[in-house]
Amino acid sequence: MTVLKIATRKSPLALWQTEYVAAQLKAAHPGVEIELVPLSTRGDEVLDRSLAAIGGKGLFLKELELAMERGEANLAVHSLKDVPMELEPGFTLAAVLPREDESDALVSNVAADLESLPTGAIVGTSSLRRQAQLRALRPDLEIRDLRGNVNTRLAKLDAGEYDAIILAAAGLKRLGFDARIRTRLQAPHWLPAPAQGAIAIECFAADAESLRLCRALNDAATWTRVSAERAMNRALHGSCHVPVSALATLHGDRLHLQGAVGDVVTGRLVRAEAEMLLTDDHSPEDLGRFVANQLLEGGAAELLGAALLD
Numbered sequence: 001m002t003v004l005k006i007a008t009r010k011s012p013l014a015l016w017q018t019e020y021v022a023a024q025l026k027a028a029h030p031g032v033e034i035e036l037v038p039l040s041t042r043g044d045e046v047l048d049r050s051l052a053a054i055g056g057k058g059l060f061l062k063e064l065e066l067a068m069e070r071g072e073a074n075l076a077v078h079s080l081k082d083v084p085m086e087l088e089p090g091f092t093l094a095a096v097l098p099r100e101d102e103s104d105a106l107v108s109n110v111a112a113d114l115e116s117l118p119t120g121a122i123v124g125t126s127s128l129r130r131q132a133q134l135r136a137l138r139p140d141l142e143i144r145d146l147r148g149n150v151n152t153r154l155a156k157l158d159a160g161e162y163d164a165i166i167l168a169a170a171g172l173k174r175l176g177f178d179a180r181i182r183t184r185l186q187a188p189h190w191l192p193a194p195a196q197g198a199i200a201i202e203c204f205a206a207d208a209e210s211l212r213l214c215r216a217l218n219d220a221a222t223w224t225r226v227s228a229e230r231a232m233n234r235a236l237h238g239s240c241h242v243p244v245s246a247l248a249t250l251h252g253d254r255l256h257l258q259g260a261v262g263d264v265v266t267g268r269l270v271r272a273e274a275e276m277l278l279t280d281d282h283s284p285e286d287l288g289r290f291v292a293n294q295l296l297e298g299g300a301a302e303l304l305g306a307a308l309l310d
C-alpha cells in the first residue's frame with residue numbers, strides 16, 4: 001500500500017491545514033495511507049525578532065524540506081503566502097487547493113472598522129505590507145509589533161495590548177474564529193499578500209508518484225490567480241523584507257491583477273493594475289510581470305531599493 005508522509009509545522013493553523021489536505025488526499029485516493037510528521041521550525045521558535053531579521057519566510061519551510069531530504073516525509077503542506085518565490089533546487093509545488101477568503105481582517109474589541117478606530121489607536125501587526133497600508137490609510141495610528149500564531153495574537157488583543165490587530169481572514173475562518181472578524185479590508189484600498197488564503201503542497205520534482213496523487217487536489221482557478229500574484233512578486237524580488245501586496249481575480253478567461261508596493265515610514269503606496277485574456281500566448285506569469293513593470297515605472301523601484309538597503 002502507498003504511504004504518504006506529510007511534514008507540517010505544529011501551529012494550530014498549520015495542523016488544521018495539513019489535516020485538511022490529508023482528508024482531501026484520502027477522499028481522492030481511498031487506498032493511500034497518510035501519516036502526519038509534525039515539526040518545529042525556526043520561524044515558529046524565534047518570536048522575539050522580526051521574520052525579516054532572522055532570515056525571512058523560507059524559515060518556515062527549511063525544516064520541512066530537510067525532513068523530505070532525509071526521507072522522513074514525501075510532502076510538505078504550507079500557506080502559499082509563506083513560500084518563497086524561488087523554491088530550493090529539486091522541490092516543486094505539486095498542487096494548490098481551492099482558495100479560502102484571501103482578504104485581511106480587522107479584529108478589534110473597540111471598533112467595527114479601520115475608519116472608526118480612535119485617533120492614535122494602537123494596531124498590532126509585524127507585517128511590513130500591513131504596516132505600509134495602515135500608514136497610507138491612517139497615518140495617525142500607532143503600529144506595534146505582533147508575532148506568534150493566530151491564537152497567541154488574539155490572546156494579546158484580548159489582554160488589552162492593542163486596540164485592533166490585522167490577521168488573514170483565511171486563518172481565522174479555518175480555526176473557527178469567523179465571529180472575531182469585524183470587517184474585511186478590501187480592494188482596491190487594501191490588498192492581501194500574494195497567494196494569501198491558498199494552501200500549497202510541496203514535494204520533490206522527481207517524485208512522480210507523489211506529484212500524481214497531489215495533482216488530483218489542484219484547483220485550476222486558484223493556480224492561475226496565485227501564479228500571476230507570485231510572478232509579480234518575483235519580478236519585484238519580493239520577500240518579507242518589502243511591503244508587496246497583490247490580488248488577482250478571474251472572470252471567465254479574463255484575469256485581473258492589482259498590485260501595490262508601499263513604504264512603511266512614509267506611507268507612500270505605488271499601485272498598478274491590468275487585465276488580460278488568458279490565451280496560449282499569454283500566461284498568468286506574463287500579467288504578473290507586466291504589473292510588476294508598471295509598479296517599477298510608477299516609482300516602486302525607489303521604494304524597493306530603500307527596503308533592500310535596510
Ligand SMILES: NCc1[nH]cc(CCC(=O)O)c1CC(=O)O
Binds near residue numbers: 196
Ligand atoms: N503570516 C503567517 C500566516 N501565513 C498564512 C496565514 C493565514 C492563512 C493563509 O493565508 O492561507 C498566516 C496568518 C496571518 O497572516 O494572519
